[in-house]
Amino acid sequence: MxxxxxxxxxxxxxxxxxxxxxxxxYGAARRDTALMGFAxxxxxxxxxxxxxxxxxxxxxxxxxxxSVANVAQNSHSLKPLLYKISGVWGNHEGSMVFWVxxxxxxxxxxxxFGRQLPDSLKARVISIQGLIxxxxxxxxxxxxxxFERLDPAxxxxxxxxxxxxxxxxxxxxxxLYIGYVGFSLAFSFxxxxxxxxxxxxAWARWVRPWTLAAWTFLTAGIxxxxxxxxxxxxxGGWWFWDPVENASFMPWLAGTALLHSAIVVEKRxxxxxxxxxxxxxxxxxxxxGTFLVRSGILTSVHAFAVDPERGLFILGxxxxxVGGSLTLFAVRxxxxxxxxxxxxxxxxxxLVLNNLILSVATVTVFIGxxxxxxxxxxxxxxxxxxxxxxxxxxVPVMIPLLVLLAIGPLLPWKRGNLRAAxxxxxxxxxFTVVVAGGILVLEKGAPLAPVLGFGFAAWVAGGVVTELTExxxxxxxxxxxxxxxxxxxxxAAYGMSLAHLGxxxxxxxxxxxxxxxxxxxxTARAGDxxxxxxxxxVLEKVERSQGPNYxxxxxxxxxxKDGVPYATLHPERxxxxxxxxxxxxxxxxxxxxxxxxxxxxxxxDLGGYIVRVWVKPxxxxxxxxxxxxxxxxxxxxxxxxLRIGAPKRSRRRPAAPAVTEAGD
Amino acid sequence: MTPKRRRLSIVLIGLxxxxxxxxxxxxxxxxxxxxxxxPTDIAEKGVGPDRRIRIGGMVExxxxxxxxxxxxxxxVVTDFQNAVKVVYRGSLPDLFRxxxxxxxxxxxxxTVFTASEVLAKHDENYMPREVADALKxxxxxxxxxxxx
Numbered sequence: 121m122x123x124x125x126x127x128x129x130x131x132x133x134x135x136x137x138x139x140x141x142x143x144x145x146y147g148a149a150r151r152d153t154a155l156m157g158f159a160x161x162x163x164x165x166x167x168x169x170x171x172x173x174x175x176x177x178x179x180x181x182x183x184x185x186x187s188v189a190n191v192a193q194n195s196h197s198l199k200p201l202l203y204k205i206s207g208v209w210g211n212h213e214g215s216m217v218f219w220v221x222x223x224x225x226x227x228x229x230x231x232x233f234g235r236q237l238p239d240s241l242k243a244r245v246i247s248i249q250g251l252i253x254x255x256x257x258x259x260x261x262x263x264x265x266x267f268e269r270l271d272p273a274x275x276x277x278x279x280x281x282x283x284x285x286x287x288x289x290x291x292x293x294x295x296l297y298i299g300y301v302g303f304s305l306a307f308s309f310x311x312x313x314x315x316x317x318x319x320x321x322a323w324a325r326w327v328r329p330w331t332l333a334a335w336t337f338l339t340a341g342i343x344x345x346x347x348x349x350x351x352x353x354x355x356g357g358w359w360f361w362d363p364v365e366n367a368s369f370m371p372w373l374a375g376t377a378l379l380h381s382a383i384v385v386e387k388r389x390x391x392x393x394x395x396x397x398x399x400x401x402x403x404x405x406x407x408x409g410t411f412l413v414r415s416g417i418l419t420s421v422h423a424f425a426v427d428p429e430r431g432l433f434i435l436g437x438x439x440x441x442v443g444g445s446l447t448l449f450a451v452r453x454x455x456x457x458x459x460x461x462x463x464x465x466x467x468x469x470x471l472v473l474n475n476l477i478l479s480v481a482t483v484t485v486f487i488g489x490x491x492x493x494x495x496x497x498x499x500x501x502x503x504x505x506x507x508x509x510x511x512x513x514x515v516p517v518m519i520p521l522l523v524l525l526a527i528g529p530l531l532p533w534k535r536g537n538l539r540a541a542x543x544x545x546x547x548x549x550x551f552t553v554v555v556a557g558g559i560l561v562l563e564k565g566a567p568l569a570p571v572l573g574f575g576f577a578a579w580v581a582g583g584v585v586t587e588l589t590e591x592x593x594x595x596x597x598x599x600x601x602x603x604x605x606x607x608x609x610x611x612a613a614y615g616m617s618l619a620h621l622g623x624x625x626x627x628x629x630x631x632x633x634x635x636x637x638x639x640x641x642x643t644a645r646a647g648d649x650x651x652x653x654x655x656x657x658v659l660e661k662v663e664r665s666q667g668p669n670y671x672x673x674x675x676x677x678x679x680x681k682d683g684v685p686y687a688t689l690h691p692e693r694x695x696x697x698x699x700x701x702x703x704x705x706x707x708x709x710x711x712x713x714x715x716x717x718x719x720x721x722x723x724x725d726l727g728g729y730i731v732r733v734w735v736k737p738x739x740x741x742x743x744x745x746x747x748x749x750x751x752x753x754x755x756x757x758x759x760x761x762l763r764i765g766a767p768k769r770s771r772r773r774p775a776a777p778a779v780t781e782a783g784d
Numbered sequence: 785m786t787p788k789r790r791r792l793s794i795v796l797i798g799l800x801x802x803x804x805x806x807x808x809x810x811x812x813x814x815x816x817x818x819x820x821x822x823p824t825d826i827a828e829k830g831v832g833p834d835r836r837i838r839i840g841g842m843v844e845x846x847x848x849x850x851x852x853x854x855x856x857x858x859x860v861v862t863d864f865q866n867a868v869k870v871v872y873r874g875s876l877p878d879l880f881r882x883x884x885x886x887x888x889x890x891x892x893x894x895t896v897f898t899a900s901e902v903l904a905k906h907d908e909n910y911m912p913r914e915v916a917d918a919l920k921x922x923x924x925x926x927x928x929x930x931x932x
Contacts, residue, residue, distance in 0.1 A: 476801055483802070509817075641874055
């Protein structure tokens with residue numbers, strides 16, 4: 121019964137969406153306030169309907185209602201509760217319901233918090249948001265109904281892929297989806313602005329926080345996914361340039377560019393058409409990611425839907441969305457009035473360069489990801505493009521961005537002096553030389569990659585510190601005043617410093633892992649000792665036991681570092697009987713200087729086990745750097761200047777356009 | 785600087801960067817594209833000994849030999865028309881089985897394929913797309929059975 125309610129709610133949501141698209145759009149064209157006023161309640165009703173449907177599906181999962189086909193195929197009564205819940209989005213149908221749920225949530229957010237938005241803009245934004253929802257609701261109802269019943273109902277379910285039964289992966293999809301789908305709002309705002317024919321700083325003030333929120337979640341989602349791959353797949357890698365990873369990385373790159381260009385629109389009323397285009401591209405890349413991942417074109421753990429009908433449907437949505445929005449852009453963008461002027465050397469100029477570099481980087485990832493599909497379709501040749509390609513293209517493209525990252529924030533708006541900015545950076549330059557030189561001596565000049573990696577990280581970090589000391593005028597005014605300035609900095613300033621510093625930390629982690637990893641693969645019996653670098657590992661025993669829905673062989677290894685006891689590690693090998701699938705559970709001992717990573721393989725008839733040991737320097741810095749970016753995003757979001765509708769702190773300055781809250 | 789000249793210079797910088805990126809992409813493609821071969825492709829077209837390729841097919845039943853307690857493996861990859869012997873040193877993926885699809889990356893010296901990587905599968909029913917296509921080509925694809 122509850123499943124039928126869920127299905128009914130989805131159908132209802134579909135019809136609400138039709139009204140949500142048509143009525144406000146027509147009302148905005150006719151300047152009819154009553155019709156435009158229909159947008160907000162429609163968005164709320166839409167969200168309510170989808171939330172009911174999602175709740176019904178979750179109920180089926182939690183109560184293990186195997187008469188629902190989707191539950192029977194993806195769940196099992198013995199599965200722990202957390203994975204019953206995460207199972208809702210761990211399959212194709214459920215994940216699509218989750219997708220539209222987030223979409224409707226963002227539409228609802230505009231309805232709820234958008235009181236200060238001009239009526240027509242708000243109506244159009246909600247209408248476009250409804251249009252995207254309409255397409256995906258049609259997709260779900262026509263090709264991927266999650267509430268289909270099974271008769272007779274099986275006694276038990278087929279279980280969720282054991283690799284997905286993991287806390288990291290329980291939260292990876294929701295984060296990623298909030299990020300992906302969050303860009304839909306930037307897209308809807310872009311479309312609405314094109315229809316309106318105007319973009320003003322008030323528009324950017326709206327778009328920026330929502331883009332920032334989406335970007336923050338996407339960053340967290342990608343990081344969780346990478347972390348999961350690192351410890352769960354048991355190969356010790358954290359980024360494989362796998363097409364599925366790239367599918368989420370491309371919107372991230374474009375979204376990062378959008379985040380920066382929206383600042384220019386907000387502060388200087390320039391780059392408007394470009395920002396709109398970026399919003400379109402970012403969301404289009406999100407849609408393409410959904411298509412690549414869900415269509416089954418790519419084979420991966422994410423490809424649930426191998427039904428070609430589904431792939432074609434999403435491809436259709438993608439083509440209409442991209443084609444339609446770009447056409448609208450081509451027709452309406454020339455009408456947008458150009459805004460503030462700036463010299464090439466200026467903060468704006470730096471941000472333009474940032475955007476160019478990020479766009480080109482996105483293009484290289486795009487080519488590397490899609491070329492194999494293209495070649496297969498054209499000639500039938502099958503190729504794979506792996507990490508070496510991206511290391512040879514993406515990395516060099518990004519290097520100028522790192523150089524720029526230290527300089528750009530030191531340039532003033534409108535017109536800057538490159539020499540003055542560079543002169544401020546002499547301490548960072550010195551720091552960079554010392555770090556790079558130190559690595560060169562330490563490594564005896566062997567490979568150049570770590571020298572460059574740590575050198576650039578030092579340069580970026582130095583730039584961030586320089587920018588902060590400039591901002592608080594350290595050593596030029598009394599220390600107390602400097603500190604007061606530091607505490608009174610707006611959240612966005614902290615956010616930027618933290619995110620940029622996170623970049624430096626991330627580069628250190630990635631460089632350390634890629635260049636200094638050491639690996640040992642050996643067979644060991646109980647009592648054997650393995651040595652890798654400073655570490656000595658004694659395999660004490662391997663025991664067999666039973667978990668809630670699996671069997672496991674758990675090894676006990678006593679590890680000493682430089683002869684001193686360091687850790688006891690328990691890598692496991694599990695067998696999930698329902699799916700007859702073995703998995704590797706690596707044991708990782710993390711420290712600030714790096715990870716010790718141990719995995720065990722199958723036992724042989726002679727009682728030996730394959731043991732794989734990695735020493736991976738600086739890996740935790742990768743996650744730390746990414747988390748700093750996430751924190752930076754959150755800090756920026758906390759900036760009250762971005763909180764539309766937040767209590768106004770100062771009324772002294774009259775707000776220019778209607779939407780502008782407390783001015784800068 | 786007039787807005788027009790400013791826009792022109794931005795476009796020029798953008799084009800220059802795209803050009804650089806294009807050059808990087810093309811050189812990287814030359815060195816780093818890894819082509820996929822089925823055992824029949826290898827038999828018919830041949831492969832140079834220094835070229836990195838991927839091969840795929842089914843692991844032939846009864847062909848998996850383990851040496852050094854599983855540290856070194858030999859197996860035969862077949863598309864039921866031709867077969868290639870593969871040697872691999874390291875730990876095979878959890879789901880490596882005889883009678884199932886596999887993809888390996890490495891080099892072929894004319895008689896033996898030395899794999900540097902054997903690709904893991906994510907779940908039991910998964911069949912690498914390349915393998916499925918290769919089997920279809922050799923006419924040995926069991927329709928529907930493994931298409932899940």
